[in-house]
Each structure stands twice: as C-alpha cells, then as structure tokens.
Amino acid sequence: MPWALLSILPIFGSGCQHDDGKPNVVIITFDTTRADHIGSYGMALAHTPTLDRLAAEGVRFENAIASAPITAVSHSSIMTGLLPPAHGVRDNGSFALGDDAVTLAERFKAVGYDTRAYVSAIVLNRRYRLDQGFDVYDDDLWGEAEPKMFMIRERPAAETIDRVIDWYGEREKQTKKNPFFLWVHLFDPHEPHKPPAWAKVLAPSSYDASIAYADRELGRLVDALRASGELDHTIFVFTADHGESIGEHGEKTHAIFVYRATTRVPLIVRYPPRFPQGNVYAGPVRNIDIAPTLLELAHLPGAKDTQGVDLTGMVRGDVPIVDLPQYSESKLAELDFGMAPLYAVRKDGYTFIRAPRPELYDLKNDPGELHNLYGDAKYQTKADALDVELEKLMQDSAKHAIAARTDPMSKETMEMLQSLGYLQGATDRASAAGIDPKDGIAMYSRLENARHFAQQRKWAAAEKELKAILVEMPRHFSARSVLALVEFKRGKYDEARAQYLELLAQDPKQFRLYGMLGEIELMQGKLDDAERYNMEALKIAPQFVEAMGQLGLIATIRGDDVMAKKWYDQAMLIDPTFPPLRRRLADLYFERGDFEAALKEYQEAFAHQAKDFRSLLQAGASARRADKPDEAEQLLRQAIKMRDKTWLPRYNLACLLASLGQSDNALQALDDAIAHGMVYGKLLVEDPDWDTLRKDPRFIALQKKVQKIDAAGSPKEGDIDGDIPDAD
Structure with missing residues (x-):
C-alpha cells in the first residue's frame, strides 16, 4: 500500500514542539545496502526518492564505513559507539551484547525520552540484547509466515512501517508528549530478494528493487513526520549495517570479506537546526561516530565514553577535517569456518587488511580494492604504518572492552546458521586453522550453492554438492551439518541420524545435535531414546528451551500431564514468548478439560504469533467449551478472515x-x-x-x-x- 499515507494524514496533529524543546531522534537502518546503489550516491538507475530527498535536505556522507559486514555486530557498534573488539559482539546468533554496555536508547531514556525500536529480522531478536534501554522493542516476528528452509525469519518493510505509523498516529493524539528516540530496521535488501512487481519495473535488479521497496515504505514514515510538523524537530539518521558483494571478490553476498563492497555504507543526517542542507561530506567517517554525534546534538553526556567522534564541527566547517582511521573486521571466517579472521583499517587513502596473505590497496587509484600492493617493496612502509594503526585501534578497544554474552541459540537460529555453514565443530576449526578466507571462499560458495538447491527442493543436487565436499574433506563439520538437516527435512530420518551421530563423534559438546537426534527419535516414536538425547542436551546447555519443549511433549504422549507441565513451565521461565511452548501447554490444558486455562495459553501463543491459525482455531474451540460463546464466535470469525x-x-x-x-x-x-x-x-x-x-x-x-x-x-x-x- 505505497500511498496508504493519504488515509492516515488527518489523524496527525500540527504541533511539533515538546514541552522541554528536546529534539526527537530517529535512526533508520536498511540491511545489506550498498551506498553506490542509492541515487544520491551516484547510481542513475536507482529508484530511491525518499533517501535522495533526505540527502538533499541534510548531509550525505560520501565515505562511511561499517565496523563489520554482519548485522548484529554492526548494529551493536551503531548503538554503543564501540568497535567490535570493545562491545564484544563478533557474529550473528551466538553473541549477545553485555549488560555493561550502555546503548543510545539507555542514554536517551535516562533523560525522559520515549524509546522504541522496530526490527525486521530474527538476527536482531531481543535475546541478543540490543533491546537495552528501549521501552518498546518490537521484534515480534512469530506472526510472519514460516521462512523457507534455511532462511531468516523476517517481516516485510510494509508491516514494520505499519506498526511504526500506528504508534505514531496514537502518539499524535496526545496533548502532552515526550520526545522520542526511534530505531527502525528494514531487512528487505537482504537476500533472498522478494520485491513487489512495481519495484521490479523501476529498478535494474531484484536487489535494487528491494532497496526501492524499502525506500518507498520509509517514505510513508518520513511523510508522516513531515505532515505532523515534527520532521524539522527531529535528528534523522539513515544508514545501513553493511553492504553486499554481489559477486565481487568471489563473494556472492556478505559476511566473509571486509572490502568496501560490504563495508562502505550510506550515511545521511538530516537536522536543519545544525546540519547544512544539501552538503556532501567527503571525509572518512565510521558507524561508531553516529552515537557521539547524536549525543552532542541532543546535549547529552556520554560521547567521550565511545570510540567515535562528534562529526558536527567537521561537517559545519567549524573544525578541520580529521582523517579518521576506519576499522572493519570479520571474525565469521574464524568463528564459524575455522579460517583466519580478517581485520581492516582505512587511512591516508589506503586500505590495509591483516590476513595470512596481507593486502594493501590504493583507494584513489583502485577504489574497488582489486590490485593488492602488499609485497611491493615501495609500499612496505605504508603497509607497516597501517598495521601499527590497526594495532592502536585494537589497543584502544581493549580499554573500552565489555564482556559480551554467549547465547544458547534457538533451533530456528541454529537452522538458519547451519544453512549458511556457520556452525562448526572443534575438529573442523582445527583442520582449517590459518586458512586465508581468500582461499576458503570457494568452499563457502559451494555450501551456499547446496543451500540454494535445498531451498528449491532440489534434493538430489543439494546432496550431490554436500557429499562431494565431504569426499574432499570428510571431517567438514558445516557440510555434514547441512546434509543432516537436508535429510531430516526430507523425512529420511535414518540417514539424518547417521549424520548427526558422526557430527557428535567429532564434537561431543554440540548440544544442538542432541536436540536434533531427540527430534528424530520422537518422529519415529522412540520416546525413551528421544528423552535420553534431550537430557544430554540439557546437561551441556541447561537453558536449551527446545529440549525442554520436547521433553514436555514426550511426557504428554506418555500421559504424564504433571511432568509435561513441569517442563513447559520451566521452559517458559526462560523464554515466555516462544509460541510452540505456549501451544503445547495449551494443548495439554485442552486435553485435561481445563478450557479456561487452554484459552488463555492459546491466546498468549497467538499474541506472539499473529498468523498462528491453529492457535486461533483452538482458542475458539476452548472458548466454546469454557461456555463463552460470544468470544468463541469472535475468534472463529477472526480465523475465517485469516x-x-x-x-x-x-x-x-x-x-x-x-x-x-x-x-x-x-x-x-x-x-x-x-x-x-x-x-x-x-x-x-x-x-x-x-x-x-x-x-x-x-x-x-x-x-x-x-x-x-x-x-x-x-x-x-x-x-x-x-x-x-x-x-x-
């Protein structure tokens, strides 16, 4: 509904000042968006009118670099002003921001701001603790359709923006309003690309069409702010968490390499009271500079606690431009593939990448970073100087370091990471230790090909690719993990069991493998074996919610309702929003004949999974049996609409x-x-x-x-x- 704004504008008021005169703050992050695929950054075929207008009304930063080409890592830098070695989040899915981190939301909340976030992908789920300081952290993605095999649970931009505008419309009805700090994350530019038909017509590729779609949906929010009179009283920041390789350097997407294709991001700041309109700032900046800039613009303390700098003076010309060193890293190759990590620094017009085979690029003459100058004697002094600069950044990070938390990921997160080849065993890491990612990217690409085959249900092709990898590297943990999951999804439980047992032989500490084995045994009716495997998983990871859920289901099948409820209650103490647990507990109450309790649990499950047809239908049945015919009729009519x-x-x-x-x-x-x-x-x-x-x-x-x-x-x-x- 690209023009739905026309129907909502009348609800917005015209007042824009708050009682205390504090500006609102809005941070918009697009996932996986290259700067050079936006119109105002020079792409003639781009269709990004919203972003182009924001750039014309604010400052466009030509040379902004993200701290990592990985969503959770980069967003942690944006929200804390710290580099990854300092904030401690080094990968998706297995790190959570530590409680000692101080986020922008916490700083603005402390001075009376209403703080809200709306995120669009499971990799930013609250379990990874970017929710710190937010009054509302809308990460309720359970209501979205089940993702395809191996894909990330997400929601489209239209649904996320709908939620933001619904809140904003209600806010505008209030006579007394606090200033707000708002973060909105749109995931659509991330593959697989599913742009609407109109966007495909306007843009040269599905990737660009997805950016165009996100741009149009963002336009609805910008128009709402403009119509209410609040836009000019709002510090409005747009950026991306990282870019996309699109095949450059042999990388199809992102996350492995730290070249500019995946680390150069758009950055636009619109704030008429302080930032000159239509200005283009060519100096080097980092996403860690966003936090201190916002804090200084809002006259809040804390900028000096970050590793970034306030950009306002340099943008306005009040102080000389500083050649800020731009740090980027990818630990994914090390943490998830067992290869060497990559660390990059950009300064003095050069890029230096620390790797087993180091790299040096002259950005003036080689902006695509294609011609490695490392090893050329006349550039050795420059390479050594940048290596020293990189070490300084790491030492500074050590001074700011906070401890991140590791997270026992959910089954869905595990599946998503497995699909990308991200989950590795200790033996696999040892066998690959020290391999330069430039040499390992071919294997990564083969795993990615197998994943795509499986998504398309081309099972034979997926198996062929995975088994070929295993012939070359029999102990390749990632390939075997994906193969096991493919066999499981196909219902080939005996084959899947054999693969998971082989994986456990390589790394007995992989508690998730016990959980998968438990599920296989449960599917085949082997309750004792299923129970044994899940208990083994809990010995290693006592908060592994999925294992508790399986144990509750096993108890239900055995007719032991007391034990089933015990397991479900224990699991929900850890993750009360996990809909499958709510449904299973509701089913238990329903079978007992406790229809009031069943109704409550089905409704709770539905509240967290708004497209859960089964829970809605069963809620209707429970309401009827609980002698609530009016509520039953309402629920059933809602199910009919769904x-x-x-x-x-x-x-x-x-x-x-x-x-x-x-x-x-x-x-x-x-x-x-x-x-x-x-x-x-x-x-x-x-x-x-x-x-x-x-x-x-x-x-x-x-x-x-x-x-x-x-x-x-x-x-x-x-x-x-x-x-x-x-x-x-």
Whole structure:
C-alpha cells in the first residue's frame, strides 16, 4: 500500500514542539545496502526518492564505513559507539551484547525520552540484547509466515512501517508528549530478494528493487513526520549495517570479506537546526561516530565514553577535517569456518587488511580494492604504518572492552546458521586453522550453492554438492551439518541420524545435535531414546528451551500431564514468548478439560504469533467449551478472515451457531463451509450439534450436497490444512 499515507494524514496533529524543546531522534537502518546503489550516491538507475530527498535536505556522507559486514555486530557498534573488539559482539546468533554496555536508547531514556525500536529480522531478536534501554522493542516476528528452509525469519518493510505509523498516529493524539528516540530496521535488501512487481519495473535488479521497496515504505514514515510538523524537530539518521558483494571478490553476498563492497555504507543526517542542507561530506567517517554525534546534538553526556567522534564541527566547517582511521573486521571466517579472521583499517587513502596473505590497496587509484600492493617493496612502509594503526585501534578497544554474552541459540537460529555453514565443530576449526578466507571462499560458495538447491527442493543436487565436499574433506563439520538437516527435512530420518551421530563423534559438546537426534527419535516414536538425547542436551546447555519443549511433549504422549507441565513451565521461565511452548501447554490444558486455562495459553501463543491459525482455531474451540460463546464466535470469525479459503473455521462456526439454536445462521454458515471445501459427510452424521436440525429440509439438502461432492472425490481449494475437526 505505497500511498496508504493519504488515509492516515488527518489523524496527525500540527504541533511539533515538546514541552522541554528536546529534539526527537530517529535512526533508520536498511540491511545489506550498498551506498553506490542509492541515487544520491551516484547510481542513475536507482529508484530511491525518499533517501535522495533526505540527502538533499541534510548531509550525505560520501565515505562511511561499517565496523563489520554482519548485522548484529554492526548494529551493536551503531548503538554503543564501540568497535567490535570493545562491545564484544563478533557474529550473528551466538553473541549477545553485555549488560555493561550502555546503548543510545539507555542514554536517551535516562533523560525522559520515549524509546522504541522496530526490527525486521530474527538476527536482531531481543535475546541478543540490543533491546537495552528501549521501552518498546518490537521484534515480534512469530506472526510472519514460516521462512523457507534455511532462511531468516523476517517481516516485510510494509508491516514494520505499519506498526511504526500506528504508534505514531496514537502518539499524535496526545496533548502532552515526550520526545522520542526511534530505531527502525528494514531487512528487505537482504537476500533472498522478494520485491513487489512495481519495484521490479523501476529498478535494474531484484536487489535494487528491494532497496526501492524499502525506500518507498520509509517514505510513508518520513511523510508522516513531515505532515505532523515534527520532521524539522527531529535528528534523522539513515544508514545501513553493511553492504553486499554481489559477486565481487568471489563473494556472492556478505559476511566473509571486509572490502568496501560490504563495508562502505550510506550515511545521511538530516537536522536543519545544525546540519547544512544539501552538503556532501567527503571525509572518512565510521558507524561508531553516529552515537557521539547524536549525543552532542541532543546535549547529552556520554560521547567521550565511545570510540567515535562528534562529526558536527567537521561537517559545519567549524573544525578541520580529521582523517579518521576506519576499522572493519570479520571474525565469521574464524568463528564459524575455522579460517583466519580478517581485520581492516582505512587511512591516508589506503586500505590495509591483516590476513595470512596481507593486502594493501590504493583507494584513489583502485577504489574497488582489486590490485593488492602488499609485497611491493615501495609500499612496505605504508603497509607497516597501517598495521601499527590497526594495532592502536585494537589497543584502544581493549580499554573500552565489555564482556559480551554467549547465547544458547534457538533451533530456528541454529537452522538458519547451519544453512549458511556457520556452525562448526572443534575438529573442523582445527583442520582449517590459518586458512586465508581468500582461499576458503570457494568452499563457502559451494555450501551456499547446496543451500540454494535445498531451498528449491532440489534434493538430489543439494546432496550431490554436500557429499562431494565431504569426499574432499570428510571431517567438514558445516557440510555434514547441512546434509543432516537436508535429510531430516526430507523425512529420511535414518540417514539424518547417521549424520548427526558422526557430527557428535567429532564434537561431543554440540548440544544442538542432541536436540536434533531427540527430534528424530520422537518422529519415529522412540520416546525413551528421544528423552535420553534431550537430557544430554540439557546437561551441556541447561537453558536449551527446545529440549525442554520436547521433553514436555514426550511426557504428554506418555500421559504424564504433571511432568509435561513441569517442563513447559520451566521452559517458559526462560523464554515466555516462544509460541510452540505456549501451544503445547495449551494443548495439554485442552486435553485435561481445563478450557479456561487452554484459552488463555492459546491466546498468549497467538499474541506472539499473529498468523498462528491453529492457535486461533483452538482458542475458539476452548472458548466454546469454557461456555463463552460470544468470544468463541469472535475468534472463529477472526480465523475465517485469516484463511478465507479454508472450510474448517466456517464449519466450526456453523456448529457453534447450531448449538446456540441459531438455525438459519448455522445452516448458512454450513453452506459456506461446503462451498469452501467441506466434503466430510461423516461429520454431519456424527456431530451432535446437528441433532436438532436433522429433520430440517435445508439440512437434509446440505447433507446430500456434501455426500455428492464426497462421492465425487473432488474437494475444493481451501481444504489446505488436511484436518478433519473434532466434533465441536
């Protein structure tokens, strides 16, 4: 709905000043967005009118570098003003920002700001602790459709911006408002790209179309701020967490290398009271400079606690431009592939990359960093000087260092990281130790190819690629991990079990592998073995929620409701928002006949997973059994709206109305259910809700219609669940 703003503008007020005169602060981060794919940065075919206008009304930084080409790492730098060696987050999925970190949100909250964040991908889930200081941290992605195999759970820009605008509209109705600190993250430029059709027409590639889509959705928020009169009273920052290689240097996407393709990012600051409009700042800046700049502009303390600098004076020309050293790193190659880490510094017009085979590039003559000058004697002094500069940055980081937390990731995060080849065993790391990522990128690309084959359900091609890797490197943990997951997804449980057991033989401390083995045994009905594997997982990782959930399910199957509830309660103490646990506990209450408790848990599950059709349907059934017919009807009608081609909620609604004596409405609902594919005539024979209507000619006619369709064996579209409901 690109022009939905027209319908919401009237709700916004015209006042823009707060009682204390403090400016609002907005940080917008696009994922995976190269600076040179934005119109104002010189790409003629880009379609980014929102960003281009912001650049024209503010300052565009031509030479901004991110601290890492990895989402969680880079965002941690943006929010703390610290480099990765200082804030301690070095990778996605397995690090969480330490409690000792002081975020921008915490600093603004301390002086009375309302602080809110809306993120669009699971890699920024609150478990990674970027939520510190936010009054509202909207990372509720459970309501989105299940991601494809190996992909990250995300939500599209339109849904994220809808939530922001809903909040902003309510805020504008208030007569007394605090200033706000708002962070909005849009994930759409990250692959796989799924831009709308209109964007594909306007942009030269799916990647650029995804940026165009995010730009248009951002425009709705900018227009809302402009219409309310608050935009000029807002420090507005736009940047990206990192760029994208798009095949440069042999890297298809990002995360391994630290070349400018993945570390140069757009940075635009719009704040008319202090920043000159239409200015282009060519000096080197870093994403760690965002935090101190915002703190100084808002007259807040804390800038000196960061490793960045306030850019305001240099932008305005009040102080000379400083050649700031630009640090970037990727530890992913080391942490997840066992290869060497990469550390880069850019200064004096050169890039130096510390690696087993070091690299040096002359940025003036070689901005694409294609011609390595390291080893040329006439450049050795420059290389040595930059290596010293890099060491200084690391030493400074040590002075600011805080301890990050490691995180026992969820099964979904594990699957996503496995898919990228990110989870490695100790033996794999040892065998690859010291390999330069330039030499290891080919293997990474082969793993990525196998992942794409699996996503497309080209199982044979995926297996062929993975098994070929294992022939060359039999102890390659990543390839075997992905192969095991492919076999599991295909239902080849014996083959998957063999792969997971081989992985455990390589690294017995991988608690997630025990969890996967437990799930395999559970799928095959081997409850004792499933229990044993999950208990082993908990010995290694006592807070592994998925193992507790499996143990609760095992207890339920055994009929031990007390033990099942014990496991579910213990798991929810650790992660109360995890919908599968809520559903399982709700199922347990439902089977017990405690329908009030079941209703509560189904609704709680639905609150965290707004597209959870099953929980919504079961909530309706629970409400009916709890003698709450009005609530049951409301829930069932909501389920019908959610899946408008499905017969099941329509049939349940018909049963409810029949039980309430609303014959006309019940028969109309039944006819509607039949029209949407209800072909199970047996239900109409056995369901007691129809007892009072069995002699009604209208019911008899509908029953015959069902029998005729049933006999023809041609259920209609809409019977998408494959479920025959219990008689309720």
